[in-house]
Amino acid sequence: MSQIAAKQPGGLKKPSKLGRAFLLKLELRSHPTLLCVIRGALEPLMEMLEFSPEQNRAIIRAVDEAVSNIMRHAYHGRLDQPIEVYCNRLQRRTNGETEQGVEILLFDCGPAVDTTKLIARPLEEIRPGGLGLHIIRGSMDSVEYKRAGHLNRLRLIKFARSSHGECGPTGEKPT
Amino acid sequence: MSQIAAKQPGGLKKPSKLGRAFLLKLELRSHPTLLCVIRGALEPLMEMLEFSPEQNRAIIRAVDEAVSNIMRHAYHGRLDQPIEVYCNRLQRRTNGETEQGVEILLFDCGPAVDTTKLIARPLEEIRPGGLGLHIIRGSMDSVEYKRAGHLNRLRLIKFARSSHGECGPTGEKPT
Amino acid sequence: MKISARRVDNSTILDVSGNIDMSNSPEVRKTLLRELREKSVTRVVLNLSGVDYIDSSGVASLVEGLKASRESGSRFVLFGLNSSPREVLKISRLLKLFEVYDDETQAMAS
Amino acid sequence: MKISARRVDNSTILDVSGNIDMSNSPEVRKTLLRELREKSVTRVVLNLSGVDYIDSSGVASLVEGLKASRESGSRFVLFGLNSSPREVLKISRLLKLFEVYDDETQAMAS
Ligand SMILES: Nc1ncnc2c1ncn2[C@@H]1O[C@H](COP(=O)(O)OP(=O)(O)O)[C@@H](O)[C@H]1O
Ligand SMILES: Nc1ncnc2c1ncn2[C@@H]1O[C@H](COP(=O)(O)OP(=O)(O)O)[C@@H](O)[C@H]1O
Numbered sequence: 001m002s003q004i005a006a007k008q009p010g011g012l013k014k015p016s017k018l019g020r021a022f023l024l025k026l027e028l029r030s031h032p033t034l035l036c037v038i039r040g041a042l043e044p045l046m047e048m049l050e051f052s053p054e055q056n057r058a059i060i061r062a063v064d065e066a067v068s069n070i071m072r073h074a075y076h077g078r079l080d081q082p083i084e085v086y087c088n089r090l091q092r093r094t095n096g097e098t099e100q101g102v103e104i105l106l107f108d109c110g111p112a113v114d115t116t117k118l119i120a121r122p123l124e125e126i127r128p129g130g131l132g133l134h135i136i137r138g139s140m141d142s143v144e145y146k147r148a149g150h151l152n153r154l155r156l157i158k159f160a161r162s163s164h165g166e167c168g169p170t171g172e173k174p175t
Numbered sequence: 176m177s178q179i180a181a182k183q184p185g186g187l188k189k190p191s192k193l194g195r196a197f198l199l200k201l202e203l204r205s206h207p208t209l210l211c212v213i214r215g216a217l218e219p220l221m222e223m224l225e226f227s228p229e230q231n232r233a234i235i236r237a238v239d240e241a242v243s244n245i246m247r248h249a250y251h252g253r254l255d256q257p258i259e260v261y262c263n264r265l266q267r268r269t270n271g272e273t274e275q276g277v278e279i280l281l282f283d284c285g286p287a288v289d290t291t292k293l294i295a296r297p298l299e300e301i302r303p304g305g306l307g308l309h310i311i312r313g314s315m316d317s318v319e320y321k322r323a324g325h326l327n328r329l330r331l332i333k334f335a336r337s338s339h340g341e342c343g344p345t346g347e348k349p350t
Numbered sequence: 351m352k353i354s355a356r357r358v359d360n361s362t363i364l365d366v367s368g369n370i371d372m373s374n375s376p377e378v379r380k381t382l383l384r385e386l387r388e389k390s391v392t393r394v395v396l397n398l399s400g401v402d403y404i405d406s407s408g409v410a411s412l413v414e415g416l417k418a419s420r421e422s423g424s425r426f427v428l429f430g431l432n433s434s435p436r437e438v439l440k441i442s443r444l445l446k447l448f449e450v451y452d453d454e455t456q457a458m459a460s
Numbered sequence: 461m462k463i464s465a466r467r468v469d470n471s472t473i474l475d476v477s478g479n480i481d482m483s484n485s486p487e488v489r490k491t492l493l494r495e496l497r498e499k500s501v502t503r504v505v506l507n508l509s510g511v512d513y514i515d516s517s518g519v520a521s522l523v524e525g526l527k528a529s530r531e532s533g534s535r536f537v538l539f540g541l542n543s544s545p546r547e548v549l550k551i552s553r554l555l556k557l558f559e560v561y562d563d564e565t566q567a568m569a570s
């Protein structure tokens with residue numbers, strides 16, 4: 001994708017700036033059997049970034065649902081379309097303490113997302129489908145859809161100490 | 176890396192030809208803590224390609240050792256240098272049957288590999304170190320180091336029915 | 351993902367191993383609906399102890415199973431939920447809708 | 461990767477969990493050599509049942525442990541080898557060099 005070509009003129013990418021170091025990039029086709037590969041790569045990566053097992057599962061869920069949505073809605077089930085996943089390490093200082101976080105960027109070349117359709121359905125209705133956005137938003141600190149040139153970009157952010165995406169063994173998660 | 180930039184002019188990569196389909200690309204820095212991420216991605220991918228658990232472990236071992244060698248020998252322990260891992264699906268017909276395989280390409284920007292140094296030491300000496308090449312060659316059907324422009328390229332190939340990389344629960348593997 | 355069926359008395363126990371995501375949830379759905387609609391079992395028991403991950407399409411298949419069981423007057427029971435499957439049902443506010451048991455003994459005694 | 465030590469009689473049992481690769485094998489090496497050289501234990505027992513992967517740098521650490529044990533006249537024993545660790549030792553022709561037991565009971569009775 002031009003995303004890459006534009007960023008890598010000399011064939012070498014150096015970490016752009018401190019506090020936001022490039023960690024990993026995955027490039028794959030829009031084939032659902034590759035979802036497990038993304039999960040397989042992210043799991044040890046998020047563990048490395050010191051996310052708790054619970055947060056780790058939440059991040060994996062969000063990315064998996066987001067990529068599934070790209071396969072279904074951006075590419076309408078076509079199996080050979082490109083998807084890119086970037087993982088960047090984030091750091092922020094809160095109350096004098098450094099907090100680790102992650103920024104995950106997803107790119108696809110589908111038609112521009114109609115943001116008026118990006119609506120999580122009310123959970124009161126009990127029916128199959130329509131849970132993806134709810135899961136994505138409930139798992140991450142920040143979820144942002146953006147058109148970037150001829151690409152769709154979804155930006156997911158989560159910090160290790162955030163209150164999102166954890167649902168303990170007993171309590172129901174508040175909306 | 177220019178590898179990528181050259182291959183993706185329009186921002187779209189289509190599978191180039193049948194029998195060698197692009198599956199996955201990983202891009203990472205030369206940081207040893209990322210080795211587990213490569214293993215995590217490859218494991219479900221190789222399972223998907225119908226390699227046996229034993230073959231899967233052999234492939235993961237080969238790639239892990241090869242990437243470790245890039246980190247140590249091509250980049251001399253520097254932690255921020257780029258490494259790219261490409262996985263392509265291969266197919267070949269043997270005796271009228273179609274055999275699944277995988278081609279794994281590793282790229283780095285280190286100085287050209289001195290191929291006269293690529294020598295697996297005799298296993299008779301019992302001492303730490305010097306096992307990587309032995310493991311890589313013993314696990315794959317084909318191992319090929321090549322200079323490609325300003326990049327080093329290591330090409331690893333394995334087919335699902337190959338006799339390499341399997342060492343049963345009892346038998347010692349022949350050399 | 352692998353799914354296999356065992357018949358115990360008037361129940362079918364479906365043992366699933368691997369992860370349930372968009373690549374294989376149609377298969378889970380098909381198997382569930384076949385057991386609940388076509389065969390006249392009184393109870394379908396889904397063993398999820400070998401499943402570490404279920405995505406929203408997998409959850410949708412379970413909801414379809416639940417609806418089919420209500421239509422056919424049979425029961426649809428889950429057991430052996432690991433952390434992530436449990437969490438995704440909780441987030442979707444569906445956990446309380448399902449009959450969930452810890453293990454097979456409890457599920458079969460229910 | 462986590463490594464923790466237990467003292468049982470005159471032996472130290474080291475429990476390892478996670479994978480041993482280039483990112484953490486120096487830590488394994490350091491822990492092994494400290495137990496074998498600095499502390500006068502008669503036997504160091506490495507519990508690898510929680511380890512699914514060992515790379516060649518991990519194997520090198522084990523070989524260093526073996527050498528240190530020979531120098532200090534103590535014993536260095538492994539148990540709980542999973543498939544991949546067992547295979548890498550076999551490929552490296554080192555499996556027969558180590559004292560390997562199935563489980564802790566056998567290792568401690570040895
Ligand atoms: N990546 C995407 N591209 C285009 N449309 C999307 C995308 N993700 C979600 N949508 C829209 O948002 C709606 C809600 O998505 P979601 O909550 O995941 O449920 P479902 O996919 O089951 O409809 C979808 O039906 C679709 O119209
Ligand atoms: N990617 C590489 N780039 C440059 N040199 C390499 C590379 N891989 C291996 N070598 C050379 O081959 C030798 C043998 O490698 P190996 O069998 O892995 O053992 P070790 O790395 O422990 O020396 C290395 O010492 C090094 O000189």
